[in-house]
Amino acid sequence: MEAARTALAEKPPSLDGLLALAAPDMAAVxxxxxxHMDSPVPVIPxxxxxxxxxxxxxxxxxxxxxxxxxxxxxxxxCLKLAAxxxxxxxxxxxxxxxxxxxxxxxGRVAAHLIWGAPSSVLVGDFLFARAFELMVGxxxxxxxxxxxxxxxxxxxxxxxxxxxxxxxxxxxxxxxDIIRAKTAELFAAAAEAGAVSAGAPPERCRALRQYxxxxxxxxxxxxxxxxxxxxxxxxxxxxxxxxxxxxATLPLLLAMARTPTEREFWVRTVDRRDQADGDFERARELMxxxxxxxATLALAAGYAASAKAALxxxxxxAWRPALEDLADFAVLRRA
Amino acid sequence: MEAARTALAEKPPSLDGLLALAAPDMAAVxxxxxxHMDSPVPVIPxxxxxxxxxxxxxxxxxxxxxxxxxxxxxxxxCLKLAAxxxxxxxxxxxxxxxxxxxxxxxGRVAAHLIWGAPSSVLVGDFLFARAFELMVGxxxxxxxxxxxxxxxxxxxxxxxxxxxxxxxxxxxxxxxDIIRAKTAELFAAAAEAGAVSAGAPPERCRALRQYxxxxxxxxxxxxxxxxxxxxxxxxxxxxxxxxxxxxATLPLLLAMARTPTEREFWVRTVDRRDQADGDFERARELMxxxxxxxATLALAAGYAASAKAALxxxxxxAWRPALEDLADFAVLRRA
Numbered sequence: 001m002e003a004a005r006t007a008l009a010e011k012p013p014s015l016d017g018l019l020a021l022a023a024p025d026m027a028a029v030x031x032x033x034x035x036h037m038d039s040p041v042p043v044i045p046x047x048x049x050x051x052x053x054x055x056x057x058x059x060x061x062x063x064x065x066x067x068x069x070x071x072x073x074x075x076x077x078c079l080k081l082a083a084x085x086x087x088x089x090x091x092x093x094x095x096x097x098x099x100x101x102x103x104x105x106x107g108r109v110a111a112h113l114i115w116g117a118p119s120s121v122l123v124g125d126f127l128f129a130r131a132f133e134l135m136v137g138x139x140x141x142x143x144x145x146x147x148x149x150x151x152x153x154x155x156x157x158x159x160x161x162x163x164x165x166x167x168x169x170x171x172x173x174x175x176x177d178i179i180r181a182k183t184a185e186l187f188a189a190a191a192e193a194g195a196v197s198a199g200a201p202p203e204r205c206r207a208l209r210q211y212x213x214x215x216x217x218x219x220x221x222x223x224x225x226x227x228x229x230x231x232x233x234x235x236x237x238x239x240x241x242x243x244x245x246x247x248a249t250l251p252l253l254l255a256m257a258r259t260p261t262e263r264e265f266w267v268r269t270v271d272r273r274d275q276a277d278g279d280f281e282r283a284r285e286l287m288x289x290x291x292x293x294x295a296t297l298a299l300a301a302g303y304a305a306s307a308k309a310a311l312x313x314x315x316x317x318a319w320r321p322a323l324e325d326l327a328d329f330a331v332l333r334r335a
Numbered sequence: 336m337e338a339a340r341t342a343l344a345e346k347p348p349s350l351d352g353l354l355a356l357a358a359p360d361m362a363a364v365x366x367x368x369x370x371h372m373d374s375p376v377p378v379i380p381x382x383x384x385x386x387x388x389x390x391x392x393x394x395x396x397x398x399x400x401x402x403x404x405x406x407x408x409x410x411x412x413c414l415k416l417a418a419x420x421x422x423x424x425x426x427x428x429x430x431x432x433x434x435x436x437x438x439x440x441x442g443r444v445a446a447h448l449i450w451g452a453p454s455s456v457l458v459g460d461f462l463f464a465r466a467f468e469l470m471v472g473x474x475x476x477x478x479x480x481x482x483x484x485x486x487x488x489x490x491x492x493x494x495x496x497x498x499x500x501x502x503x504x505x506x507x508x509x510x511x512d513i514i515r516a517k518t519a520e521l522f523a524a525a526a527e528a529g530a531v532s533a534g535a536p537p538e539r540c541r542a543l544r545q546y547x548x549x550x551x552x553x554x555x556x557x558x559x560x561x562x563x564x565x566x567x568x569x570x571x572x573x574x575x576x577x578x579x580x581x582x583a584t585l586p587l588l589l590a591m592a593r594t595p596t597e598r599e600f601w602v603r604t605v606d607r608r609d610q611a612d613g614d615f616e617r618a619r620e621l622m623x624x625x626x627x628x629x630a631t632l633a634l635a636a637g638y639a640a641s642a643k644a645a646l647x648x649x650x651x652x653a654w655r656p657a658l659e660d661l662a663d664f665a666v667l668r669r670a
Contacts, residue, residue, distance in 0.1 A: 041495045095460060099453040118434035121456055122493045125430060128460070129487035132467055136480045144479070145471045152464035158457045160376045 013329040015057070018066065018322035025065045025079060026058065032083040036130050047115050047123045051090050054108050060190045061086045063215070066326075067194030067208045070311075070319035077197040080138040081147070085190045087131035088151055092158070092186075094124035099162065100245065143193040150189030157181025168256060168271050170248045179220040180213070187216030207310045211323065214307035218330045221300035224249035225293050228284050230335060240280040246270045250299070254292035255283065262286060297331065304331045350392070350664055353401065353657035360400045360414060361393065367418040371465050382450050382458045386425050389443050395525045396421045398550070401661075402529030402543045405646075405654035412532040415473040419482060420525045422466035427489055427521075429459035434497065435580065478528040485524030492516025503591060503606050505583040514555040515548070522551030542645045546658065549642035553665045556635035559584035560628050563619050565670060575615040581605045585634070589627035590618065597621060632666065639666045 019026075037048040061082035068078035096102070097110045098117045104110060112120040128151070135144045161178045164170055191212030195205040227242040228251050242249050246269070256266045269279050287293045304327040314320050354361075372383040396417035403413035431437070432445045433452045439445060447455040463486070470479045496513045499505055526547030530540040562577040563586050577584050581604070591601045604614050622628045639662040649655050 039491055039494075041491050041498070043498055044491065044494055092460075095456050099456060117452075118497055119494065121430050121434055122490055122497065124460075125427075125463070126487060126490035126494065128463060129483060129490055132479070132483035133487055136476065136483050139476070141471065141474070141476060144467070148464060148467035148471050152461060152468055155457055155461035155464055156374055156376050156379065159374075159379055159454065159461065162453055162457065163376070163378055 013325060013332040015326060015329055017318075018062070018326055021069075021318055021322055022062055022065050025069070025076075025082075026062060028076065028079050029058070029061050029065065029082045029086070032079060032134070033086055036083060036087070036134060037127070039126065043115060043119055044123055044126055047094075047111050047119055048090065048127060050108065050111050050114070051093060051105065052086070054105070055086070055090075058086060059219075060089050060186055063187060063190040063212055063326075064194035066319050066323055067191040067212070068198040070314055070317055070323065071195040071198040071200035071204050071208065073194070073198035077138050077140060078194045080134045081140070081143050081193050081197055082190075084131040084134040084138070084147060085186065085193070087127045087134065088147065088154075089186060091124040091127040091131070092154055094120045094127070096158065098124075099158070102241065138197060140193075140197045142196045146189045146193045146196060150185045153181050153185045157183075157185065165248060166246045166271065166273075167248055168266060170253055172250065172253065175248065175250055175253060176217070179217060179224075183220040183223075184213045184216030187219065188213035191215075204314075207313060210310040211307045211327075214303040214310065215327055215330055218300040218303040218307065218327065221250060221296050221303070222331055222333065225251055225296045225300070226335065227251075228287055229293055243269070243280050243283055244273075244275065246273045251287050251292045251296045252283070254295055255287045255290050258290035258292060259286055300331050304328060350661060352653075353397070353661055356404075356653055356657055357397055357400050360404070360411075360417075361397060363411065363414050364393070364396050364400065364417045364421070367414060367469070368421055371418060371422070371469060372462070374461065378450060378454055379458055379461055382429075382446050382454055383425065383462060385443065385446050385449070386428060386440065387421070389440070390421070390425075393421060394554075395424050395521060398522060398525040398547055398661075399529035401654050401658055402526040402547070403533040404529075405649055405652055405658065406530040406533040406535035406539050406543065408529070408533035412473050412475060413529045415469045416475070416478050416482070416528050416532055417525075419466040419469040419473070420521070420528070422462045422469065423482065423486055423489075424521060426459040426462040426466070427493070429455045429462070431493065434493070437576065473532060475528075475532045477531045481524045481528045481531060485520045488516050488520045492518075492520065500583060501581045501606060501608075502583055503601060505588055507585065507588065510583065510585055510588060511552070514552060514559075518555040518558075519548045519551030522554065523548035526550075539649075542648060545645040546642045546662075549638040549645065550662055550665055553635040553638040553642065553662065556585060556631050556638070557666055557668065560586055560631045560635070561670065562586075563622055564628055578604070578615050578618055579608075579610065581608045586622050586627045586631045587618070589630055590622045590625050593625035593627060594621055635666050639663060 033052060037052065038045050064082040064085050065078055093105065094111060097105055098112050098120050102110050103113065131147070135147060157178055157180070161182060164174065164178070188209045189212070192205055192209035195208040224242065227239055227249070230239045243252065252270065256270070265282070268274050269283065307327040308324045311320050311323060368387060372387065373380050399417040399420050400413055428440065429446060432440055433447050433455050437445050438448065466482070470482055492513055492515070496517055499509065499513070523544045524547070527540055527544035530543040559577065562574055562584070565574045578587070587605065591605070600617070603609050604618065642662040643659045646655050646658060
């Protein structure tokens with residue numbers, strides 16, 4: 001896997017093509033986001049902007065726009081849906097950071113540490129409601145259905161993660177269920193809603209949903225690996241957060257399964273969360289030695305390949321190679 | 336006012352007529368609520384049921400059903416909307432109790448004290464998303480627009496209240512803005528969405544929206560008065576909660592304005608929230624002496640009268656007197 005990673009890395013993944021193609025649409029999405037995060041209650045735009053301005057890539061709305069255009073959208077129905085997708089995502093981040101007591105998000109101090117947890121909860125609710133207002137504005141009931149369902153599945157995934165977070169015996173299957181719900185579902189819905197709003201035939205909508213889901217799985221797997229292998233300057237958050245919280249992500253689950261003689265170390269640090277200096281470094285070393293990080297990245301690469309395969313039936317269209325690059329980027333990024 | 340209250344009280348307000356009329360519809364709404372709060376993640380139905388089972392009256396969904404039937408609804412499109420309205424309401428209660436650190440809700444220990452604040456936040460998100468899935472199921476885009484907007488206005492009202500909660504100099508106008516947003520908006524939207532789903536003409540939809548808004552204002556004003564005049568056995572929550580939190584509700588604002596010589600007492604107990612035994616009783620006594628409670632109830636009675644007036648153009652229909660009774664009940668209830 002490290003070899004595969006190196007080989008691919010020779011051609012560094014770039015989103016430049018996709019970002020250039022999407023630039024006019026994304027400027028319009030940005031304007032919609034700015035306009036709809038406004039409110040006569042001053043703390044709302046202040047808090048929302050703290051998070052939204054920190055999002056450089058706007059990956060999920062980008063997915064909505066790209067899926068719509070690849071599916072042949074000629075009008076701008078996808079733009080409001082794209083803004084709605086970003087609002088749903090931002091709302092879940094605000095609530096997640098309260099739930100996890102996270103310190104850092106997108107390279108900035110987490111909003112609840114500045115404005116307090118109550119404001120973060122309520123501004124999350126505001127953004128979630130705004131998302132649905134934007135969807136109503138798009139006029140597409142099928143897209144509304146897709147994104148309402150996704151919002152519910154995300155919440156179920158978050159609760160499942162909350163109740164199973166510290167379960168050292170979590171199976172890979174349940175771990176994948178969790179990330180499919182809490183992360184991949186919004187990627188899937190973002191792409192599917194874009195395709196649906198373009199009036200694409202059902203099989204094209206399904207293909208783009210599959211692309212989004214596989215991309216989302218690859219994305220989350222790499223995120224979970226980066227939490228052990230990245231550095232804070234590049235990440236925009238502290239590496240080791242998952243370990244300190246005893247969060248049962250795949251790299252940790254694999255490392256624990258592959259080091260039965262270290263059971264005492266894992267029980268103390270993960271199950272009891274009784275950690276000392278050097279514990280994180282030791283966990284990381286065990287992950288490298290056992291190939292747990294490589295296995296996680298290999299699984300991510302598999303999902304990225306599957307994402308690209310889902311685009312096979314789309315004809316010559318500049319958006320297709322751009323979305324293929326996005327799948328490579330998901331795996332090869334360093335942050 | 337006390338005289339008016341006594342006179343009206345001779346004919347005790349009853350919801351029996353309304354509840355009997357609505358019984359078949361509300362049984363169907365209840366079944367929808369049960370079915371849609373289910374989830375493969377066990378903590379979700381457990382936590383949701385804790386709150387939903389505690390709601391005896393289901394006032395807001397009742398409003399949706401009654402408005403739809405008064406407006407001539409012959410199909411069951413209003414039922415899913417009514418269930419959605421209850422889910423939106425339950426979601427905001429869950430988040431409110433986390434935000435306010437409330438101890439008691441509907442006569443039961445607040446959910447966040449049993450399952451933790453993170454679960455309450457996330458199950459609130461689940462119910463909110465479920466509400467939108469139900470609205471999509473109703474197929475009415477105009478109703479969706481009304482309830483999406485209401486959800487956003489409620490969140491704005493909650494944030495406004497959070498930032499101004501302890502403001503001793505809050506004007507009556509801003510206080511009314513807050514309760515119009517955080518409470519009356521959902522009553523207004525519940526009634527309007529019912530009317531819209533029945534295909535009622537715009538002036539009927541506006542009239543029912545007005546009825547709902549005035550009813551909601553009356554309801555919240557009486558709630559705020561009961562927090563000083565009620566007892567915990569009847570209320571299902573602790574009286575004096577607002578005072579202990581230093582929450583600037585109308586009875587308190589009026590009492591403070593009418594007792595300038597007590598400024599020191601109010602600054603200590605409300606602004607600094609430095610309270611001792613007997614302070615709540617003294618505040619309550621000042622409210623009675625200055626007529627602050629009566630003035631609050633008089634304002635509520637005015638809104639109830641306005642609510643009834645909004646129904647003037649509806650013809651002979653059993654739902655109309657039932658909704659008039661509901662307006663009286665809002666003012667004359669003891670809990």
